[in-house]
Amino acid sequence: MTARRTTSQRHEVPSGDGLPPTAWAVLGLLSFPGERTGYELKKWADASLRFFYWSPAISQIYAELRRLEARGYATSRRSGPEEPRAKRSYAITDAGRTALADWARGAGDAGPPVLKHPLLLRVWLGHLTDPEHLRALIGEHIAQTRGDLKEARDALDRADGTEAWSHPQIALRWSVRRLETEVELAEAMLGDLDAAGTGQPAEDSPTPG
Amino acid sequence: MTARRTTSQRHEVPSGDGLPPTAWAVLGLLSFPGERTGYELKKWADASLRFFYWSPAISQIYAELRRLEARGYATSRRSGPEEPRAKRSYAITDAGRTALADWARGAGDAGPPVLKHPLLLRVWLGHLTDPEHLRALIGEHIAQTRGDLKEARDALDRADGTEAWSHPQIALRWSVRRLETEVELAEAMLGDLDAAGTGQPAEDSPTPG
DNA sequence: ATGGACATGTAATTTGTTACATGATTGC
DNA sequence: GCAATCATGTAACAAATTACATGTCCAT
Numbered sequence: 001m002t003a004r005r006t007t008s009q010r011h012e013v014p015s016g017d018g019l020p021p022t023a024w025a026v027l028g029l030l031s032f033p034g035e036r037t038g039y040e041l042k043k044w045a046d047a048s049l050r051f052f053y054w055s056p057a058i059s060q061i062y063a064e065l066r067r068l069e070a071r072g073y074a075t076s077r078r079s080g081p082e083e084p085r086a087k088r089s090y091a092i093t094d095a096g097r098t099a100l101a102d103w104a105r106g107a108g109d110a111g112p113p114v115l116k117h118p119l120l121l122r123v124w125l126g127h128l129t130d131p132e133h134l135r136a137l138i139g140e141h142i143a144q145t146r147g148d149l150k151e152a153r154d155a156l157d158r159a160d161g162t163e164a165w166s167h168p169q170i171a172l173r174w175s176v177r178r179l180e181t182e183v184e185l186a187e188a189m190l191g192d193l194d195a196a197g198t199g200q201p202a203e204d205s206p207t208p209g
Numbered sequence: 210m211t212a213r214r215t216t217s218q219r220h221e222v223p224s225g226d227g228l229p230p231t232a233w234a235v236l237g238l239l240s241f242p243g244e245r246t247g248y249e250l251k252k253w254a255d256a257s258l259r260f261f262y263w264s265p266a267i268s269q270i271y272a273e274l275r276r277l278e279a280r281g282y283a284t285s286r287r288s289g290p291e292e293p294r295a296k297r298s299y300a301i302t303d304a305g306r307t308a309l310a311d312w313a314r315g316a317g318d319a320g321p322p323v324l325k326h327p328l329l330l331r332v333w334l335g336h337l338t339d340p341e342h343l344r345a346l347i348g349e350h351i352a353q354t355r356g357d358l359k360e361a362r363d364a365l366d367r368a369d370g371t372e373a374w375s376h377p378q379i380a381l382r383w384s385v386r387r388l389e390t391e392v393e394l395a396e397a398m399l400g401d402l403d404a405a406g407t408g409q410p411a412e413d414s415p416t417p418g
Numbered sequence: 419a420t421g422g423a424c425a426t427g428t429a430a431t432t433t434g435t436t437a438c439a440t441g442a443t444t445g446c
Numbered sequence: 447g448c449a450a451t452c453a454t455g456t457a458a459c460a461a462a463t464t465a466c467a468t469g470t471c472c473a474t
Binding site for chain 3: 037058059088
């Protein structure tokens, strides 16, 4: 096919021993001080992980926790000793911490960033819609993104300044900036849409060299 | 759970009649003038769709094409009439164009943008690695992104100025700007990493209000 | 005591990937 | 003739979602 990482026929997602990035993400949540339940993990993922790496469905989190425990990377305990559906808290084990550290420093990239942007798909298909509607969709997206931005800033504020949280803070700082540029990008696109309707290419032509 | 679109327990991906965004993306590729084979579609997706909406595996493209044909949204024909594995070209039907237009103007968002950024996952887990290694990973990512940027600019240059391609052009323009900011974001993160190592929060403090 | 948020999980299904098999076409 | 690329597809599997079943805990 074409370029190095283009083909998606690469990046052999491990079979057998390796784990998918999602499993490492869940184990990563567990790698910070304290033990937590699947439910708590989901809330945390929604509030922060999702800004730079997506929030798995709760059922998948439970599944990953079971897999992690089966591998000895996590342990769990019940609150009220023997109730059937009682709260179950997970904690990372030493083996888990070691495995996670190995993954984190693994050579090269762990796969390229993947962006699935349904709005762009619709803009790309703009020849099938009317410009007004497209502009409305972009407007909705901007509003949504500003909401996310607020949430991301809140998450950043909540992350205290202690050593243990400095890297999550950096990731959230990146996310906040990213969301800021997402708004700018959408606004610029609104401009391009105008330009395509009226005159020709654009006004603040974006691609210099 | 928490916020409106946070929960991922929403956005009921349709069962029965509806199609996943990926199917619309493939049908979208077909909605531009000309007929094409699965193989050509894959190359095109690698060269342009992937910048704003991911490139499905070739096997999935073939599968989607079959599904699209089963629904009457596309037709296919063989080149050399009855060879077993001959080139098969697909074209969109009127029904397909109508269905696609309906989807494109579908109310509200077609699901939030999803970003899976393995590099950020590793930065987030930075407390498990040494800073040097992290910086190297970010450096690799910057190099990679610059490569993608070049490819996106090429794709934009290749898109001619005719009416039919103006929306794909807008999507590519967005992608080029996005990749530019991706580089800037990574560079800023390098700065944050320094700041976290030496002094406290940062220098060009990014989150004002 | 009832409704709602909290909590855990299973089952069925869909989506998507990798690995593989196979053959046609083209350039050397 | 032979390798590379073009081309299509199947099979096995992995990843992830939705729908559902159930039960606890708490406030009204």
